Amino acid sequence: MKNKFFEKKFLPIASKIGNQRHLLALRDGIMFAMPLMIIGSFFIIVAWLEAEWYQNFMAKVFGENWNAFGDIVYNGTMGIIALIAVFGVAYSLASSYKVDKKNIDGVPAGVLALAGYLIVNIMSTFTVDEESVSAWSPDLFSAQYLFLGLIVAIITAEIYRFFLQKKLIITLPDTVPPTVSRSFTALIPGFVIITLFLLLRYAFSYTGWETFATFIQEVVTKPFTILGSTYIGTLIASLLEHTLWSFGIHGSSIITSVMEPIWITNADANLAAVKEGKALPHIITYTFYENGIWMGGSGATLPVAIYMMFLAKSKLLKKVGRLAIGPSIFNVNEPIMFGVPIVLNPFLMIPFMLAPIAVLTVTYFGTAMGIFPHTTGTIIPWTTPYFISGYLMTGGKIMGVVMQLVAFAVAFAIWFPFIKMWDKKNLEMENASNNQGVSSSSSQTIQG
Structure with missing residues (x-):
């Protein structure tokens, strides 16, 4: 219903x-x-x-x-x-x-x-x-x-x-x-x-x-x-983006068309501060969101691709993992969205929304407390592989990579129990289908 x-x-x-x-x-x-x-x-x-x-x-x-x-x-x-x-x-x-x-x-x-x-x-x-x-x-x-x-x-x-x-x-x-x-x-x-x-x-x-x-x-x-530029404003944008994606609508396209001018303006202000040797005024910038929150694409799905590639037991997720790992490295996750699937899947919608919120929370407040560096304002392609983007968007700081490692661990911890259960469910369905096929084949042999 x-x-x-x-x-x-x-x-x-x-x-x-x-x-x-x-x-x-x-x-x-x-x-x-x-x-x-x-x-x-x-x-x-x-x-x-x-x-x-x-x-x-x-x-x-x-x-x-x-x-x-x-x-x-x-x-x-x-x-x-x-x-x-x-x-x-x-x-x-x-x-x-x-x-x-x-x-x-x-x-x-x-x-x-x-x-x-x-x-x-x-x-x-x-x-x-x-x-x-x-x-x-x-x-x-x-x-x-x-x-x-x-x-x-x-x-x-x-x-x-x-x-x-x-x-x-x-x-x-x-x-x-x-x-x-x-x-x-x-x-x-x-x-x-x-x-x-x-x-x-x-x-x-x-x-x-x-x-x-x-x-x-x-x-x-x-x-x-x-x-x-606030945590709350970005949180709302993230929720709207991932809600739309959950129902098969390109939420990133809709939300970024509204938020991009703000984030680009913030990036420009940070860049001006870098040139003048001043403190960077903004945490939320274009690269902070599109190269930080989009870990493997919307929903922070890079951990999902890695799980499916190396840990999955069901044939479906193994196959999707092999297809998705390449695009996911470059933050393209349509194979995961429609192959797992996440779209119109109430069970996987939960981590799909929670993971980016958790990543946003950890990276935002970690930056606010001075643990992680600000993004300098340079615009790098959103397809730049994760971890490399962390180094570039923070002006060549190793702590930018550390920030993304922590964010990855947080996203993986959220995704793991859900994708593991989904993998188990698919494996059970595949085994049931195989057993039904064997039993059907045996009955035909006996009748013959």
């Missing part, structure tokens, strides 16, 4: 949430910046790896300022995350709509979103050689203003698609080249979008916030960041 209730009531709602176009656009748009974040992080790890022996060796070989390239690459990769996300989210959201059964070309929406983003942000005044220079602060391009960029992108895409769907555009004959036609198509919605953000800029200059950017930072970014 419970399964029927979830199938009829819960799954349709969860599926709608999973396919919600704005959440998908946030996820896909931020993914535009992911290659730059990973490449930038690689150079930052090379430049700022905190291992003393490494820094001393590199300084002797290449000179005292050998790692100056770290700042240069950072500014050109991770330093422009907000700009890339603005374009990516507006492009992805606009492209998800259709006009005359064809997907909208999202490129103009992305370009207009970039223009709107720069319009709402007021230039700062800097003094260079005793002369005043007006320029946009570099902070506006980084993850610090990511929420502002996402809001501008969504507003732009929605206005742009509205004008296209209502045919409130300049239409040129089919003989006109597409690039020219695209430019004229964007004129009317573009004029409205630019005017709107210009009015927003002037309107907020008469408020206590003074700028639209400050308003978003105070009213949206800070509360969300505080919530997503």
Whole structure:
């Protein structure tokens, strides 16, 4: 009865949430910046790896300022995350709509979103050689203003698609080249979008916030960041993610589309602190969750893969273990999710939810007490093998590996009794099936 209730009531709602176009656009748009974040992080790890022996060796070989390239690459990769996300989210959201059964070309929406983003942000005044220079602060391009960029992108895409769907555009004959036609198509919605953000800029200059950017930072970014940076906020996100996964819905995709901007912003703040030699302000970052809590994938299932590979007695789990061990090393656990299975399995849903919560608890409070190091803010691929990621995400600290060893032991202790009982149950079913087959075969021989 419970399964029927979830199938009829819960799954349709969860599926709608999973396919919600704005959440998908946030996820896909931020993914535009992911290659730059990973490449930038690689150079930052090379430049700022905190291992003393490494820094001393590199300084002797290449000179005292050998790692100056770290700042240069950072500014050109991770330093422009907000700009890339603005374009990516507006492009992805606009492209998800259709006009005359064809997907909208999202490129103009992305370009207009970039223009709107720069319009709402007021230039700062800097003094260079005793002369005043007006320029946009570099902070506006980084993850610090990511929420502002996402809001501008969504507003732009929605206005742009509205004008296209209502045919409130300049239409040129089919003989006109597409690039020219695209430019004229964007004129009317573009004029409205630019005017709107210009009015927003002037309107907020008469408020206590003074700028639209400050308003978003105070009213949206800070509360969300505080919530997503806490143990409780992350615990809730983990519970929602794994509840959705338990019913076969890609919970990671849904939850990270909401939480990723927060965790990336935290990572950027930690990275800035590393550069300045200050204490790292955040425990919860992008890598803390995606390279720490995702041990072998959602549900901290790496211990399950290892158990099945080396300890399982049933044929089913042995076979799944051989198939799953490779992907699990790189944090891909679909073979386990659907092969064991964990999805729609009330018995295994328990450790699937408990293990990541336990890992989060141990690593969070261990870091808060100073036992484990903070993650430095570098973005490494979520497919980086466990233990290697612990070393890299903490800036080359062995205690980062120790943290993951402790987390692995905790997850294994939670998973072990459940997966052992599930293995025993499968073995009993296989033996019963074999005995039934033997008895059936014997009776046929006697009758013959």
